[in-house]
Amino acid sequence: MSDTITITGATGEIGGRTLHMLHEAGANVRAVARRSEQVSHFASEGIDAALATLDDVESLTKAFQGTDQVMLVTAASPKQSVHGRNVVLAARAAGVRAITHLSTADANPESDIPWARAPWHTDQLVQLSGMEWTILRPSAFMQNLTEFAAPIKRGFFPQTTQRGCVAWTDAADIARVATTLLRKGVHTGAEPIITGPELLTSAQIAGTFSKVLGRRVRYVHLPSRVFAGVIRLGGADAWTAEGLRHQFARVVRKGLDHANVQTNDVQEITGRPATTLEAWVTANKEHFTTR
Structure with missing residues (x-):
């Protein structure tokens, strides 16, 4: 068995960052790609x-041949649970030693949020697979705040969370945690909850944008169905908009399913503190500034 680490979702936010961090650190990595041009790009x-x-x-099993560890990353979609199952089955068939699943902090089989429900089912398969495993449980990604760039440029942050709070996490911190654990290669059934360093309400998020951008950005509370309509107007499909409505109006607003949990796992695992929202907005001001 080689020491190869194979990553699914390697063209996405977390999978891609982890792949490149591992590669830059000198690890033997392999990306799983679904298009030949993506394979060529990685080769370049x-x-x-x-x-x-x-x-x-079958194609996944071939991709995993000679792999020691798999990082399982699936995109939010109606097929997410099927994709998770397929990766676990293929990893077992290929004789993979250990699997790291990028799950979510709010995984729940009864959730109205499809991308919280599907990872829970994958978690169970990972735990029962007979492989060594680690399950990563990140909170909401700061990168998703760019979806609100247009209204933030106009001075408001529309949400439906009321006083609910989340410890928003920089995707780079999630990738740093994954990279650290995969480089060590020791998997003992840990389930770190990966969060940012501060719990923030939507009003506090708007305040952070105001401070960094040097102009007022105010939180505008929307009824949940109006919020979903705004998401649709932004280009999201009905499946995504409805999931986000439940995520923010029910789970975050009411503090359900670990939505309001904050941990120091990023610093404890990587030795570096998690990124603050202020630092992230400062580094990404161009997304929220009219040119």
């Missing part, structure tokens, strides 16, 4: 890549 970067789709266990 000096990164091994295998052509496979999360819909096909």
Whole structure:
């Protein structure tokens, strides 16, 4: 068995960041890509890549051959639980030693949020797989705040959370945690909850934007169905808008399913503190500034 680490979702936010961090650190990494041009792109970067789709266990099993660890990353979609199952089945068939699943802090089989429900089912399969495992449970990504760039440019932050709070997390911190654990390669059933360093209400988020941008950004509370309509107007489909409505109006607003949990796991695992929202907005001001 080699020491290869294979990553699904390698073209996405967390999977891609982790892949490149590992590669830059000198680890043997392999990306799973579903299009030949993606394989070619990784090759141009000096990164091994295998052509496979999360819909096909056979192609995944081939992609995982010679792999010591798999990082399982699935995108939010109606097929997310099927994709998670397929990765676990393929990893077992390929003789993979250990699997790290990028789950979510609010995983719950009864959740009205599809991308909280699906990871829970994958978590169970990972735990019962017979492989060594780690499950990562991040909170909401700061990067998703760019979806609100247009209204923030106009001076308001529309949300439906009321006084609910979240310890928003920089995707780079999640990737740093994953990279650290995969480089160590020791998996003992840990389930770190990865959060930012501060619990913030939507009003406090708006205040942070005001401070960094040097102009007033105010929180505007919307009824949940109006919020979903705004999301649709922004280009999201009905499935996504309805999931976000439940996520923010029910789970975050009421503090359910670990939505209002804050931990120091980022610093404890990586040795570096988690990124504050103020630092993240400062580094990404161009998204929220009219040119």
